[in-house]
Amino acid sequence: MSEPLLSVKNLSVDFHTARGTVHAVKNVSWSISRGETLAILGESGSGKSVSANAVMNLLDIPPAEIVSGEIIYEGKDLLKVDYETHRALNGKKIAMIFQDPLGHLNPVYTVGWQIVEMMTAHGRPADMARARALELIKRVGIPEPEKAMGKYPHQFSGGQRQRLMIAMALMLKPDILIADEPTTALDVTIQAEVLALLKELQAETGMALVLITHDLGVVAEIADRVVVMNKGEIVEAGLTREVYHNPKHAYTRKLIDAAPGKGEIKLLDPAAPLLLDAKKLNKTYGSFAALKDVSLTLARGQSLAVVGESGSGKSTLARTLLRLEEADSGEALWKGRDLITMGRSELLGVRRQIQMVFQDPTQSLNPRMSVYQLIAEGWDIHKLMPDKSKRRAKVIELLEQVGLSAEHVDRYPHQFSGGQRQRIAIARALALEPELIICDEAVSALDVSIQAQVIALLDDLRQRLGISFLFIAHDLGVVRDFADTVIVMKSGEIVERGPTAQIFEAPQHPYTQRLLAANLDPDPDVQAERRASLTHG
C-alpha cells in the first residue's frame, strides 16, 4: 500500500472545562489513502469527531488543548503549520460537511453566494466560481440550478440542503472530504440517496472520504475500513467486513449486538380487548392535509408502530388523539367514549390514562425541577396520591422500575445522561398508571446501546403491566424489534398496515418496499447484496 494521504498519529486532545479536564481523545491514530472510505464509528461522547476537527483546525483552543500527536498531510504536520497555511488548505484540499445542513449553512446568504465563496475565498475569479457552482449544483441533483443559486437555505428540503453542502465541499476538488454524521438528520430514503451520491462523486474524483457516524448501517453501506471509538480511544480498527463478522473488542461486540432489527418478531394477542378505535380522522393546516381519513385500532397490551418519513403526519396523529390538536372530523373511541368530542373535565381523566413520551428528554423535562418534582407533578394535577408522605417511596419505586435508584430522587435533569433522562420521562408517564403510552420518536435521540435498553424496558412494561403503546418512529429496526403491528404513513394517509412480520417480510405497497430497501442493514454483506440487486435489477 502506498503512502497514506492523511495520517493522524497518536493524537491526544483534552478539554478543560469548569468541571475539570476531560480527555476527549487519547492516542488516536488513523490514516486514509486516495479513493478510500474510512468510517469513524462511535456513540455520543466517544470523541469520534475530535480528530477530524483537529484536522480542520476547528477545535477551539482553549478550552481544547492538543496534548500530543501529529497530523501529517503532504509531508507537513498540520498541528504545527501557521494559521494562514492551514486556512489555505481548508476547503481547497480538505473539505468538510456536517450533520445539520440547515444550521451549517448561513441563513442570511443565498446558497449560490455561499457555494461560490468556497472558490473566491481561495482567490479564484468569481465568474469561474459561478460556472463551477452551477455545474456542481446540477451534478448533485438540484432542479433548476440557476434559480437554486438565488435561494436561501430555508427554502430547500433537508436532503437538498445536504446535497448543496456536498456541492460546496467539492468546488475545489478536494483530496479529502470529511463527512460528520452527514445523513443522521435525514429520512431513510433520503439518507440512501445522499450516501449513493457521495459514493458516485468519490468514484468520479478519487477523493478520500472520512465518514464520522454512530450508525452501523451507514458504515456497512459505504466504508472500506472502520475505526471504532469508545471513551476517546480507538478500541478496534480494520476492514469493515472483518470488524463486523469478527469483532475483537467487547465494546464492538456490544455495539453490533445492540443494533436493532434482529430480534424475534412479536405477535399480537388476538384475544386482547379493544382500547382505542379511531375512525376517519382528518386534520388540515390551511390547504395542507396532515391527516386524511386515518383509522386505526389498538388493543390492550398491543404495541402499534406508526412509521413514515418527516411530514407524513405521524406526529399529528398522536397529537390529535391526545387532543393537543383538534381534529377536523372523525372519531376516536377510547373505551367506547369519543375523545374528539369529549368535554374538558372528562378529557382530563382520560389524559391520565394516556401518557406521552417525547423524542428529546432534554427539552421535555423542566430543567429547574428535581426528579421527585417531575414525577410527582402529575399527582397534583390529577389529585392522586393525596397522602404526600407516601409519595417519596412511590417515586423511588417508579425509578427502580425504569432502572434508576433512590439516590437519583433529588437530582436535576442535567445531572443525567440522555438515556437516563428518557427513563425519567418514562417513570413520569408511569406515575399516572396509564393504559396507553404514546412514544413520539422516544428512542431516536439515544445511542444504539441505550436505545436497546430503553426498548427492552418498554417491552417489559408492556408485558408486566399490560400497557399499550402507540410507537411513532422512523427507525425500522427499532420498530421491527418492538411492535406487533405496523402502520405505514405517507402524506397524511395510511398506505399499508399489518402484523409486523407481514410488513417486514412481504410488504405490499411500493412505498413500504422503498422504505425497507432504504433501511440500512448493519451487515456489510447484506448491504453489498442489496446494492448488487439494485444495480442489476
Added chain:
Amino acid sequence: MTKMIGQRAIASLLSLLGLMILVFFLSRLTGDPAVLFLPIDATEEMKQQFRALHGLDLPLIEQFARYVWDLLHFDFGESLRKARPAIDVVLEAYAWTLPLALITMGLVITTAIVLGSLAAFNVGGFFDRLVSIVSLVGASAPDFWIAIVAIVVFSIGLGWVPTSGVGTPLHWVLPIAVLFIRPFGLVVQVVRGSMLSALGAPYVKTARAKGVKNLPLIFVHTLRNGMLPVITVIGDQAAALLNGAVIVETIFGFPGVGKLMIDSILQRDFNVVLAAIMVTAVAIFIMNILIDLAYGLLDPRIRH
C-alpha cells in the same frame, strides 16, 4: 412584509392620536399660561383679553376640538412666545437636532460594531477586556456630569472648543462627543453579546472549514446574523436622540428640539410643546418602520 409595514403604520397612527389627547389635557393641568406669560402686575382685564385672544377661555373640550380640527389642516397654531407658527419653530429646531442625532448615531454604529465584533472574536483576551470596561463605563456614566466635566477640561482648561452655542464646526464637537458615550457603551455591549453567540453558530464552523479568512468570517458571515438584536437597541437609542437630547442641548446651549421643548414647557407655550411632541412622534414612527425594513433586509427568513 408590506402587510407588516401597513399594520405598523396603522398602529402608529392610533398611538399618535392617543398621545395627542394625553399631551393636550396634561399640559392644561400644569397652570394658567395667562398668569405665566403676562407681566406680574398685569390686571385681570389684561389676562381675560389674553385668554380670549388665544381661545384659552373656551371650555377645555372645545379647545381640544379646535386643536384637532387645526391639526387635520396641519395647523399647529401660533407660538405664544415667538408669535410665529409653532410648527415653524419646531422644524427650525429639528434642523439642528436631526444632524446632531444622525452624526452621533452614525459614529456610534460604526465604532460599536467594529469594536464589539472584534472583542467578541477575541473573547477573554486583553482587547475584549479593555472594550468591556470602556463600554461599561460609557453605558453607566451620567451625561450631565460628563458634559460639565468636558466643558471644564476642553473648553475652559485647554480652550480647544467653545463652551456653548453654535456657529462653527467646533461647536459640534463636545455635544456629539458627550451624546456619543452612553449609546456607544450600550451598543458595544449588545454587539459583543450578540456576536459571541453568533460566532458559536454552526455556519461559522462551516465558514472556517471552507478556509474563509478571519475578517470576512466576522464581518460578512457572522455580523449580518448578529445584527438583528443590535438593531433593536440602536433604534431605541436613536429614538432617545431624536427626542432631542434635553440635558446635553441645554448645557451646551444647542438650539435643538430638546432645548426648545424644555423652554416651551417652562413658558407654557402649549402649541410649541404639542407640535414638538407630534413631530418627534412622527420621526420615531418613521424610524421604527425603517428598522422593520432593516430586519427584512438583513434576514431573508423575515422577508419570506
